[in-house]
Amino acid sequence: MQTHVSTPDIDADGRSDPKPPSAWLLTPGPLTTAASVKAAMLTDWGSWDDDFKLLTARLRSYLVELAGGDDDYDCVPIQGSGTYAVEAMIASFLPKDGKALVLINGAYGKRIAQTLDYLGRAYTVIDKGDYLPPRGEEVAAALAAEPAISHVIVVHCETSSGILNPLEEIAAATAAAGRKLLVDSMSAFGALPFNPADMPFEAMVSSANKCIEGVPGFGFVIAQKSALASAKGNSHSLSLDVHAQWDYMNKTGQWRFTPPTHVVAAFMQAIDLHEEEGGQPGRLARYVRNRDVLVDGMRNLGFETLLADRWLSPIIVTFFNPTDPNFAFQAFYDAMKAQGFIIYPGKLTVVDSFRIGCIGQLDEQVMRGVVAAAAKSLQQMGVASAVPPKAALDERAVLAG
Numbered sequence: 438m439q440t441h442v443s444t445p446d447i448d449a450d451g452r453s454d455p456k457p458p459s460a461w462l463l464t465p466g467p468l469t470t471a472a473s474v475k476a477a478m479l480t481d482w483g484s485w486d487d488d489f490k491l492l493t494a495r496l497r498s499y500l501v502e503l504a505g506g507d508d509d510y511d512c513v514p515i516q517g518s519g520t521y522a523v524e525a526m527i528a529s530f531l532p533k534d535g536k537a538l539v540l541i542n543g544a545y546g547k548r549i550a551q552t553l554d555y556l557g558r559a560y561t562v563i564d565k566g567d568y569l570p571p572r573g574e575e576v577a578a579a580l581a582a583e584p585a586i587s588h589v590i591v592v593h594c595e596t597s598s599g600i601l602n603p604l605e606e607i608a609a610a611t612a613a614a615g616r617k618l619l620v621d622s623m624s625a626f627g628a629l630p631f632n633p634a635d636m637p638f639e640a641m642v643s644s645a646n647k648c649i650e651g652v653p654g655f656g657f658v659i660a661q662k663s664a665l666a667s668a669k670g671n672s673h674s675l676s677l678d679v680h681a682q683w684d685y686m687n688k689t690g691q692w693r694f695t696p697p698t699h700v701v702a703a704f705m706q707a708i709d710l711h712e713e714e715g716g717q718p719g720r721l722a723r724y725v726r727n728r729d730v731l732v733d734g735m736r737n738l739g740f741e742t743l744l745a746d747r748w749l750s751p752i753i754v755t756f757f758n759p760t761d762p763n764f765a766f767q768a769f770y771d772a773m774k775a776q777g778f779i780i781y782p783g784k785l786t787v788v789d790s791f792r793i794g795c796i797g798q799l800d801e802q803v804m805r806g807v808v809a810a811a812a813k814s815l816q817q818m819g820v821a822s823a824v825p826p827k828a829a830l831d832e833r834a835v836l837a838g
């Protein structure tokens with residue numbers, strides 16, 4: 438595949454030029470975007486103009502198709518970052534007298550519970566800690582025990598560890614119990630398969646700056662039209678009311694309040710590139726290659742992944758910090774940045790770790806560069822081996838199955 442970005446400018450000191458930021462972003466959004474996506478933002482659009490309405494209409498229909506949705510589904514874009522769209526979805530689809538079962542195995546699941554606290558909606562949780570997957574049987578048991586639960590809310594790829602949660606078995610357990618499913622597919626949608634035939638859902642949410650590879654500025658909800666229709670009056674919020682945005686958009690072709698016009702224009706270009714790459718399967722194939730090259734290369738240096746292979750997503754990978762006392766994350770981060778690669782700190786509570794993303798306009802060539810830079814960074818720090826503490830590997834064994 439051809440990436441659409443130039444390599445970072447590195448000056449004589451080996452520092453990447455900070456203006457404009459030109460390092461590769463190995464982060465799960467914002468991420469490295471194509472030059473043509475950035476260039477699409479050089480045009481100004483009137484938000485009420487027919488040309489912009491056409492962009493909005495095309496955006497909505499492409500995303501419904503990408504979600505495997507037929508005529509029974511519709512897409513509603515929402516201004517703001519992904520969290521705004523998650524909050525909008527929950528507030529609009531969980532009725533005020535409903536109750537949610539939130540599946541938690543990381544920061545984004547916790548954020549959903551926190552959102553429900555703000556909203557004052559009833560919920561219960563299954564909390565698996567930092568990285569263990571919530572399983573279908575556990576969901577079935579929780580639903581059988583609590584008839585008041587109306588909705589299950591799950592994170593597709595929990596970006597804090599990078600685990601790919603078993604969405605299909607969770608969706609099956611939810612449907613078998615006659616309950617409804619809301620999915621935060623923020624960091625997975627566009628790269629991982631998503632199909633209501635395989636996993637029935639009432640609504641899901643994602644955003645512009647993850648696997649579609651646009652720039653940040655809006656999220657979108659894809660939902661059953663019947664659920665959108667009956668969501669009227671549920672939301673606590675004027676600006677986050679998905680039903681109201683949907684209704685207005687259907688009537689006028691416009692967003693209710695000022696849309697991020699340049700971001701939408703960039704997103705349309707990102708959609709063209711997504712389509713050109715072969716849609717979801719094409720994108721997934723590149724991300725899988727990225728991950729495999731990264732994980733193989735890092736393991737060769739002695740690094741080890743938090744997750745056993747079965748649970749590794751092609752989105753972002755968590756690596757344990759090495760035991761070597763010369764290793765410090767900040768120094769490693771700085772050494773990587775000096776070579777043109779921005780990595781991501783870890784988000785685990787028990788073991789020290791860092792993360793490297795596989796998404797964005799990156800290919801296996803770039804990932805080989807990441808591994809070479811990691812090797813050089815270790816050398817500069819005087820780290821002889823990147824092997825993690827035995828305790829970390831023992832902890833990982835819990836996940837081997």
Ligand SMILES: *Cc1c(COP(=O)(O)O)cnc(C)c1O
Binds near residue numbers: 465520523592
């Ligand atoms: C990125 C992300 C979000 C949204 O985060 P924002 O910072 O608001 O864009 C929500 N859930 C998951 C799983 C994510 O990866």
